[in-house]
Amino acid sequence: MKTSKADFDATCNLFINSVNNYFRHLTEVDSKLNVPYLKESEGLVLKDYTGMIGISGNRKGFVYISANREMYEDLIKIFIGIDKPSDEDILDMAGEISNVVAGNVRANLGANFMISVPVVFQGMPSQLKIPDDVSIYVIPIIWNSHEAFVVIGLQ
Amino acid sequence: MNLGLSSSQDATMKNYFSMFPEELIASILDAFIINRPMIGKVGGDGFWVHQAGESLYVALFDCMGHGHLASMMTRIYAQTLEKIVKEQEVEDPGTVLRYLHHNLQSKFEGRTNLKIGPGADVGLIKINLSVRKIEFSGAKTDLIQVVDGKSQVIKSARLQIGEYFDQDHDYTTTQLTLDQNKTSNFYLCSDGLKDLIGGEAGKKLGKKRMFDLLEAGYGKPMVSQKVDIMMELNDWQGNHDPLDDLLLIGFSI
Secondary structure: OOOOHHHHHHHHHHHHHHHHHHHHHHHOOOEEEOOOEEEOOOOOOOOOEEEEEEEEEOOOEEEEEEEOHHHHHHHHHHHOOOOOOOHHHHHHHHHHHHHHHHHHHHHHHOOOEEEOOOEEEEOOOOOOOOOOOOEEEEEEEEEOOEEEEEEEEEO | OOOOOOOOOOHHHHHHHHOOOHHHHHHHOEEEEEEEOOOOOOOOEEEEEEEEOOEEEEEEEEEOOOHHHHHHHHHHHHHHHHHHHHHOOOOOHHHHHHHHHHHHHHHHOOOOOOOOOOOEEEEEEEEEOOOOEEEEEEEOOOEEEEEOOEEEEEOOEOOOEOOOOOOOOOOOOEEEEOOOOOOEEEEEEOHHHHOOEEOOOOEEOHHHHHHHHHHHOOOOOHHHHHHHHHHHHHHHHOOOOOOOOEEEEEEEO
């Protein structure tokens, strides 16, 4: 089932709210939203480390949150108190944030919106393939002076 | 939707399980490990194995929290144990736990508002492979020994590692000399085993059922016990969601 424009917009808004809530409540530092855009050209916008979650049920697609190391380092310092996190810690943080954000959206949309456990990766895996019939919405956010991308792809 | 990513591209499990070398313990002892994080692929339960000459060290730690944040804490515990035993060459399990606590204290004391605490229940066993001797020290993690199908508990200290920094953490070592003619099975487990929700009434598994489960495996190879225990746990759990990570390490000597 293809997602209608209204459904797509509503889902994107839920993700935007979830990201804002995540930063506001867990870090007490608000995130700022830059102008979201629909991505039309090939390829994905990715920063250094990414946590990606598959979406199934009534809507099919994916969501990922991608940011550079410095943003995850700041989050780890706040959450765990580790000053010099390893690459593994950074990847865990990428998985954690995408899991919590998508989990909160799922709580709003109910049982027909299913999410996978996060897949985390550094850089751009060569095997990553995005189907042609997916609409991709890019939400750039700024938190604590770090830029991150929340990217939603829905069929 | 197939995005082309297989588990080999996913760094989550690779990071988590690379710290916990199941192969090492299984290559030396008749042993098994059941590791079932509550959510996703990773959690706050972890173990650490290290061989030094005739001694094999096996530690289990049950860190606070679940998921990816807790998994970061398991790495801190594994790396700190590695440093204490491998680099500083501390050999006595009780002393290792005291050093572990002091390391955690120097890292985390005074850190407030963390989203996940640094505390953990820890059990540490040192196995002398040549003379069948076991040394154990625990922080809120008992060691269970099963001989002739009957279990006994080797008690741990009641204070967690990495918490209550204002109190004296005195971890002592218990020495066990094993009967040369009888097999002993040993088990270390996190709280998630006895607290596994299930059955018709949605109750915790509880200590009694847990001991029954472990005693029932006496005389069987550990690989068979693992299959039996997994099956029993799945039956017990049914459709109930787990409330905690679950880690069980068993070995026979």
